[in-house]
Amino acid sequence: MNETVLRRINRPRLSSKGDGVFRRVVVGLSMVIALTFVLSIVLLGVQSWPAIRQFGLGFLSTNVWNPPKNEFGALSLMIGTLLTSLLALIISVPLAIASALFVAEYAPKWLANPVGYLVELLAAVPSVVYGLWALFALKPLFQQFQTWLFLSNPGLAAQCTDLFNAGKTSLPCFFMPQVLVGQGFLLAVTILAIMILPFTASVARDVIRLVPADQREAMYALGATKWEVISLAILPYARAGILGGVILALGRALGETLAVAMVIGNTPELLKNIWAPTATMASMIANEFGDAREGLHRASVVGLGLTLFFVSVVVNLVARTLIVRMTPKGL
């Protein structure tokens, strides 16, 4: 009897024991996150070690990808990744900002909500579905356009074919197709631009909505037109945040794999024209990892993954910093 009363009195101590256990479980499970990060670096590093030892940093600066001869350098793949991503950004950023401005500034509410929702759905479409659509719907269109381009400039086409066969190119030839297959660099850029649109668009919309109403009203009170309010009061205020969204989209573009792998042609060569097949680091991993049984080949493919890992870490940290710095506290 006496004991049970004592136990009841001592109950607060029991609860603190439960707290300790609960905290340990929560912290322990959360450590899976840190563990994933560390394991990623270790496992990618160990698997790609033969390539790192063999090629060193030259892996990133030589342009050769020759599995039979065991010579690997990722230069053309890095250039492929950078060119596709940057070009896709250049196409998509103005469109994304336009749609963000439309949703936040122009559209009445009954239209703004569905449009905003459609843009979010665009982000939910899987990579393979984009790739499938590009292959079956866009590729034939590209092919028709290439054929038209080729046939309507017969002189230039002949001249370019000679140049391409000699392994060279020139400025006008840079826009001339060599083989009329539709797929290649430009189709990859197009599909990539569509895929990264929603990332910039949704961040831009959020930061534009965070621009204080005073800012707009002050500008309107000065007699500004809507466009003047947008270009002089809203966009400068939201600049850093939009830039964060752009860099987030860049991170997506750099790592985008299957949609690109399905349409880019996967040829590790430097571009001779905008239609030509090339490859990105991610598309090369998807394409060759399964076949790469040999030590050095497989290590080189994983080396691409390690490079991609570090690039995306840096890009993401920059983007987060920009967005955090831009977002006013308490909003």
Next chain:
Amino acid sequence: MAVSQMKPPQPASLGRAGLSGSRKTKNAVMGYLIGLGTIVVVAPLILIFGFLLIKGVGALDANFFLHTPAPEGEKGGGLANAITGSLLILSMAAALGILVGVAGGVFLAEYPRHRLMPITRMLSDVLSGIPAIVMGLVVYALVVRPMGHFSALAGGIALGLLMVPIVVRTTEEVLKLVPLSVREAGLALGLPQWKVILSIVLPAAGSGIITGVLLALSRVAGEAAPLLFTAFGSNLVNFNPLNPTSALPLEIFKGATSAYDENQRLAQAGALLLITLIFITSMLARFANRPRR
């Protein structure tokens, strides 16, 4: 008196008080461009969905759901292996993603003074940007190599790890929306902190957490890249987590890049099914997060 003696404004300056022609035009032109840009942004979604509807809906028959792919070049067959495989892989991914993700969110929101908190948040953010294919390489080295063969389990782990950062972020955000006074009320009643978190704070944030989980699921349900080297794919219906298993995005990838019309037809139907399921999931997520009045 002095006021009435002031000169009335000149007609010319009256004209200037309105908008000049060039400002008006610029305003109108930019307005149209912004509208046009929005149409260009939204068009692909409608085009993709329309394309898949036209091409894929005819192939979504009973065969599609009940049969496995026919041998190369033969007619008939379905994607039963991929549908069941996706379910198997996603349920394992969800278990991992929810367990670690919600725990991570609770850690970040409820233990802000823990010394590991800032680094965990940063790493979670960073992991959310890691390309899915790189996660596939990591899980290949972590699970597939030691086991010696591909498995649904490896695919589930890869997708689960991709879910974690998304669930962590949304859980942390909705937990922070639960007012401090609610926690204090619980503590004032003499409840231990773990009980306050488990039976007061988490239920209060429930719909938000469900939204996060659904969004994360709909994101990884379409991932094929990390499954290439983990679940690998299989032509058989498989429920054993230790065997290679197919998934819808994997079959779509293989079918779309295949030379056979039949495989392409299945891929288009699979894409229609996948995209519809994903849209429904993200709509449910939105519905779960609707503010209740």
